[in-house]
Amino acid sequence: MSGQFVDVYLPPSVPGYPCLASPVFSTTITVASSGDEGRNSNWQHPLRKFKLPAAQARSWDTIQDLITHFLVLGGPFNSFAFRDPMDFATVPLLGPNEPTKPPLGVLARVTGNDQQFGTGDGLTRTFQLTKTYTRGPSTYVRQIGLPVLSTVIIFDNGAPAGAFTLSRPGGLVTFAAAPDDTHVLTWGGLFDVPVRFEADDSLDTVLQAYQVGGAAEINLQEARLC
Numbered sequence: 001m002s003g004q005f006v007d008v009y010l011p012p013s014v015p016g017y018p019c020l021a022s023p024v025f026s027t028t029i030t031v032a033s034s035g036d037e038g039r040n041s042n043w044q045h046p047l048r049k050f051k052l053p054a055a056q057a058r059s060w061d062t063i064q065d066l067i068t069h070f071l072v073l074g075g076p077f078n079s080f081a082f083r084d085p086m087d088f089a090t091v092p093l094l095g096p097n098e099p100t101k102p103p104l105g106v107l108a109r110v111t112g113n114d115q116q117f118g119t120g121d122g123l124t125r126t127f128q129l130t131k132t133y134t135r136g137p138s139t140y141v142r143q144i145g146l147p148v149l150s151t152v153i154i155f156d157n158g159a160p161a162g163a164f165t166l167s168r169p170g171g172l173v174t175f176a177a178a179p180d181d182t183h184v185l186t187w188g189g190l191f192d193v194p195v196r197f198e199a200d201d202s203l204d205t206v207l208q209a210y211q212v213g214g215a216a217e218i219n220l221q222e223a224r225l226c
Helices: 060-072 204-209
Strands: 020-024 027-031 037-041 047-053 079-082 115-119 126-128 130-135 138-143 153-156 164-166 172-175 184-188 193-197 217-222
Touching (some): 047 193, 115 126, 115 130
Antiparallel strands (some): 020 047, 047 217, 079 193, 126 172, 164 172, 193 217
C-alpha cells in the first residue's frame, strides 16, 4: 500500500516562515584521477526540503495540533499541502511569505498572462500548468500540480478562456473546446507543494523541546504526485 495526497495544510498555529526552503537535485559526480569530472543528473525535477523552526511551538494548543496532524497523515506515509514561503505564485514575490490578499498582496499583481503553459493545435484539450524560470538563454520548466483553484486565471491568446476544468491535485487544465491552432495559453495564480514529514520520528525533537528551550525544527520533504 502506498501513501496518498491529503489536501490539508499544517495547523495555522505553525508558522511557515521563517524557514529554510531549498530545491534539491540528485546528481552523481564521478571524479577521475586526472581531476576531470563526469556528472549525471538522476532527476529531471528537484525535490524541495523545508525546515520549519519550532521555537514558536511553545503552546500546548500548537503541540496538540501538530500531534493530531501527524496522526491523521500517518506520519510520513501520506503527503499534504504546504505553501512554500519563498515561491508560491506565478509572479516574483516581493519578499518571503508575501501576503496574498488584495489590494496589497501578491494576488493584486497576478494576471492571466503571467506564465505560458501551452499552445493550441485545434485538437488538444488538456494541458499541464507550468511555471518557467529563466536565467540568460537557459530555462527550467516546473510542473505545477497543486494550483490554488480559487486564484487561478486562464487566458487563451490574451483573453479570458472559455469553459474549462482544473484539477487539484494534478494541475491539468481541460478545456471544453480545444484551443485554436497557434493560440498561446497562459495563466496566473498561487500554488502549493505536496510534502510529507521527513521521518517517523519527525516530532521527537519538537516534543522534547516543548517548554524546555533549545533548538527544535519540523522537517518536511516534497513528495512527488503520482
